[in-house]
Amino acid sequence: MFDIQQIRHDFPILGREVYNRPLVYLDNGATTQKPLCVVQAMTDEYLNVNANVHRGVHFLSQQATDLHEAARETVRKFINARSTAEVVFTRGTTESINLVAACFGQQCMGPGDEVIITEMEHHSNIVPWQLLKSRKDINIKVCPITDEGRLDLNVLERLFSERTRLVSVCHVSNVLGTVNPIKDIVSKAHAHNVPILVDAAQSVPHMAVDVQALDCDFLAFSGHKVYGPTGIGVLYGKEEWLDKLPPYMGGGEMIDRVTFQHTTFNHLPYKFEAGTPDYVATTGLARALDYVSTIGFETIEKHEHELTKYAREQLSEIDGMRLFGPSDDAVVSFLVGNIHHLDLGTLLDRLGIAVRTGHHCAEPLMHRMGVEGTVRASFALYNTVEEVDALVAGIRRVAQMFG
Numbered sequence: 001m002f003d004i005q006q007i008r009h010d011f012p013i014l015g016r017e018v019y020n021r022p023l024v025y026l027d028n029g030a031t032t033q034k035p036l037c038v039v040q041a042m043t044d045e046y047l048n049v050n051a052n053v054h055r056g057v058h059f060l061s062q063q064a065t066d067l068h069e070a071a072r073e074t075v076r077k078f079i080n081a082r083s084t085a086e087v088v089f090t091r092g093t094t095e096s097i098n099l100v101a102a103c104f105g106q107q108c109m110g111p112g113d114e115v116i117i118t119e120m121e122h123h124s125n126i127v128p129w130q131l132l133k134s135r136k137d138i139n140i141k142v143c144p145i146t147d148e149g150r151l152d153l154n155v156l157e158r159l160f161s162e163r164t165r166l167v168s169v170c171h172v173s174n175v176l177g178t179v180n181p182i183k184d185i186v187s188k189a190h191a192h193n194v195p196i197l198v199d200a201a202q203s204v205p206h207m208a209v210d211v212q213a214l215d216c217d218f219l220a221f222s223g224h225k226v227y228g229p230t231g232i233g234v235l236y237g238k239e240e241w242l243d244k245l246p247p248y249m250g251g252g253e254m255i256d257r258v259t260f261q262h263t264t265f266n267h268l269p270y271k272f273e274a275g276t277p278d279y280v281a282t283t284g285l286a287r288a289l290d291y292v293s294t295i296g297f298e299t300i301e302k303h304e305h306e307l308t309k310y311a312r313e314q315l316s317e318i319d320g321m322r323l324f325g326p327s328d329d330a331v332v333s334f335l336v337g338n339i340h341h342l343d344l345g346t347l348l349d350r351l352g353i354a355v356r357t358g359h360h361c362a363e364p365l366m367h368r369m370g371v372e373g374t375v376r377a378s379f380a381l382y383n384t385v386e387e388v389d390a391l392v393a394g395i396r397r398v399a400q401m402f403g
């Protein structure tokens with residue numbers, strides 16, 4: 001049974017007020033709130049276990065290492081990777097994509113080689129490729145979207161050439177809520193013998209993501225968007241690919257033997273984990289994934305889909321409403337009449353309603369849609385129908401003020 005009030009109790013922040021009004025938090029695409037169990041697991045580790053991992057023979061270090069490696073196993077199970085060697089801890093989606101761009105770029109790409117991305121990417125799946133372009137003179141090809149906000153898969157097919165080395169695409173758009181047909185895209189890429197990186201920042205919090213079922217070669221996500229702590233994320237990579245790539249950063253942990261002349265590197269996944277990892281955050285992430293797993297994605301998806309559908313229906317009845325994208329997932333982007341997105345967001349905030357405004361780190365997508373920015377409401381498992389009603393009432397009120 002899905003008891004929403006019980007779930008809301010797990011997130012103490014949801015009980016607070018802003019401007020003397022109950023908080024309505026609808027900025028979950030940016031980051032989710034944290035259940036008490038995550039904060040408690042991290043507090044407990046700092047208070048009772050804290051020691052650097054992998055380095056000490058002493059009791060605390062071993063205990064901290066056990067927690068850290070248990071967290072890796074929790075992630076492995078959560079995304080169904082074949083082995084923990086395929087689970088690299090990073091600081092988040094952004095770092096994971098930069099890692100692939102840097103290491104794959106160094107090893108597998110040269111002047112004139114091509115990466116395919118899409119028009120709906122977050123900046124973190126655009127700029128790393130531009131940085132690589134400036135270093136290695138690669139080409140970036142962009143798959144367009146349709147007016148409905150879906151990838152134009154016919155054009156995608158035509159973008160492949162004998163110089164295509166990688167496809168890098170988001171699973172779910174953080175602006176449009178489009179769920180891309182990743183399995184089909186993976187098949188297309190593999191039919192051309194091209195590996196694929198999936199930006200799963202906006203899918204992992206909302207649906208079961210099985211890397212073996214998707215058959216993707218790399219996948220990136222952030223802990224903080226799935227009820228976990230900030231500063232921790234994951235890069236999944238097939239072992240055969242990670243093995244081929246050079247290290248990302250140099251330092252402690254990632255080495256096997258070091259002399260001034262030569263260094264050999266640690267085995268996977270440590271080759272990609274230079275320096276002290278955020279071992280407390282990995283514990284928090286594991287606790288968050290356990291929390292989500294206990295509720296179950298069947299339940300979460302059903303709840304979030306109902307909310308999103310209801311929100312679209314209610315919003316579309318507002319005069320002057322423009323909705324962007326299909327909102328397959330827990331994201332609704334919109335503009336109302338001539339009201340500037342920033343004005344709408346600011347006035348909603350005064351009513352206690354937290355939404356995101358602006359370009360959502362997807363400026364090329366804004367250009368495609370012919371707007372400077374939108375307002376985005378994004379839902380999580382703890383949001384309620386009453387909160388959607390508050391959003392709709394808030395927008396009506398602001399619209400009235402603007403006449």
Ligand code: PLP
Nearest residue numbers: 092093094122124174199201222
């Ligand atoms: N990719 C997508 C689709 C996102 O929505 C985001 C964050 O909003 C990112 C990547 C970047 O995530 P992070 O800032 O956690 O690295």
